[in-house]
Amino acid sequence: MKVLADETQIATLMDRLAKEFGAEVEASDAPWAIVGIRSRGDVLAQRLARRVKVEYSGNVDIALYRDDLSEVGPQPIVRTTEIDFPIDGVNILLVDDVLMTGRSVRAAIQSLIDFGRPRKIKLMVLVDRGGRELPIAPDYVGQRVNTEPDQLVEVRITPTDPDDEIVMFKRPRKAEGRP
Amino acid sequence: MTAAASKYVWSHKHLLGLEHLTAEDIRFILQTARGFEGVSTRSVKKVPALRGKVVVNLFFEPSTRTKSSFYLAASRLSADTLDFSASGSSLSKGETVVDTARNIEAMGVDVIVVRHKQSGVPQLLAESVACSVVNAGDGAHEHPTQALLDMYTMGQRLNRPDFDFSGLNVAIVGDIAHSRVARSNIHGLQKLGANVLLVGPPTLVPRTFEALGCEVHHDLDAVLSRIDVANMLRVQFERITSQAFPSVREYATVFGLSAPRLAKMKKDVLVMHPGPINRGLEIESAVADGPNSAILQQVANGLAVRMAVLFLVHGAQYMNAEGENDE
Incomplete structure (x- = not known):
């Protein structure tokens, strides 16, 4: 297992992302919402929302929007989606931990659009590990890493996990992937 | 995950x-x-x-x-x-x-x-x-989805988000013998830790239900003050073939959830009904439409x-x- 970033380095990444995103919020006159993708993106979104003051915040759970529901294993765990604000005309920043195929982001976008018509949707990820299967590009990236398909990149973040770290390891034979 | x-x-x-x-x-x-x-x-x-x-x-x-x-x-x-x-x-x-x-x-x-x-x-x-x-x-x-929505509503209204019902006294009142809703609820509620009280006339609530680990009562008034949740079952005229109770009016008087009965119960008692309601029979209108009632929430859930x-x-x-x- 290789540690790509520890707690201090993650803090530095988040500092930079908050600064960059803060500048965009400052320069825009439409309201913004920070929306995290469960189940790590929501924690990152909360941290960001403490730094950059925006009008709204929320979470999306993409379990019901996955395009591989009957392809793999048992149904994913369904968590709540919390979009408690009128979404029409709002700028939305989607936040996720790791970007790979882009399928989670596609599902999150579809979920958001079912709530209304946002003015625009932007994407922030802590790690972009490549391997896209859909034409999806992030607007804010904490760290880019080159990976092989049999490697896993995991963002661990408190309080969901015991420590803050980004790790890379070889996919175990019986992988326990995250939805 | x-x-x-x-x-x-x-x-x-x-x-x-x-x-x-x-x-x-x-x-x-x-x-x-x-x-x-x-x-x-x-x-x-x-x-x-x-x-x-x-x-x-x-x-x-x-x-x-x-x-x-x-x-x-x-x-x-x-x-x-x-x-x-x-x-x-x-x-x-x-x-x-x-x-x-x-x-x-x-x-x-x-x-x-x-x-x-x-x-x-x-x-x-x-x-x-x-x-x-x-x-x-x-x-x-059994009618499992009805019992599941009843339990979901209980978790929501009684603020038990982990669906642990230990310490709760849940009364199911009415025609237990003919009721699949009651059977599913008995199984589900007991698994989640609740104590189940079955209340009704002996013809509709036979003592045999004690074998399932429930309390069986034939006097609603005697247990009113202990109840946290009252699930009032519909009297199923279409299923009752023999004369199970003397008259509809007598049933309403003895087992109906009336406003005076509600007043003797815990202040925040939850009143449920699987529908469709026979208003004035198993439940009085004022109770069905009152603040303790979760009937419409049950449908939504x-x-x-x-x-x-x-x-x-x-x-x-x-x-x-x-x-x-x-x-």
Whole structure:
């Protein structure tokens, strides 16, 4: 297992992302919402929302929007989606931990659009590990890493996990992937 | 997914009753339902989870609300739905239930939702077809989704988000002997830790129910002050063949939930009813429409619970040996 970033380095990444995103919020006159993708993106979104003051915040759970529901294993765990604000005309920043195929982001976008018509949707990820299967590009990236398909990149973040770290390891034979 | 959450895997292809589920299974359905609750309040009241799948309502008994609720639940999951009612079908031409189900399945169906006046029909179908079977009520046996929505409502109203009902006294009042809702509730509530009190006249609440671990009472007034949840069952005139009680008026006087009775109960007692209500018989209008009542909330929650059930039983069909779930 290789540690790509520890707690201090993650803090530095988040500092930079908050600064960059803060500048965009400052320069825009439409309201913004920070929306995290469960189940790590929501924690990152909360941290960001403490730094950059925006009008709204929320979470999306993409379990019901996955395009591989009957392809793999048992149904994913369904968590709540919390979009408690009128979404029409709002700028939305989607936040996720790791970007790979882009399928989670596609599902999150579809979920958001079912709530209304946002003015625009932007994407922030802590790690972009490549391997896209859909034409999806992030607007804010904490760290880019080159990976092989049999490697896993995991963002661990408190309080969901015991420590803050980004790790890379070889996919175990019986992988326990995250939805 | 956290380690704790990933340990449990839902593995039931059918939902035939609550008797053979574990407390963990039941809590998992209820927690999954929470994720579906918000779908009904969006501008697009649909999620694509069962897109391209077919859900059939196979009802051999009249039903309005359960059938509508399943229909709407399937629609909100983006499944196609088909209604198959017994009247006017080939059943009246002598076809057996199993043949009917096999014929429907041959059309490429993924889930059959079945109601039948005979206990055990869902079980029989589950053994005869390859698709998933959900019991929407069989005879006086089980009506699992009704009990699940009752428990979901209790968790919500009594602020027990983990669906641990220990220490709660739940009274089921009325015609227990003929009630599949009561049986499913007894199994489910006991698994989640509640103490179940069955209340009604001896003809409708025989002592034999004590064998299931319930308290049996024939005097509602004697237990009023202990009750945390009162589930008032409908008097099912259509199922009572013998003279089970002297008169409707006497039943209302002795076992009806009236305003004076409510006044003697705990202040925050939860009043539930599976519907349809016989107003003035098992429950007085002022109580049914009052602040303690959760009756309409039960109907709304039924939708979320049935969405969760359809979603889970369908997914269990596709479990592979490893249970692998890639990114």
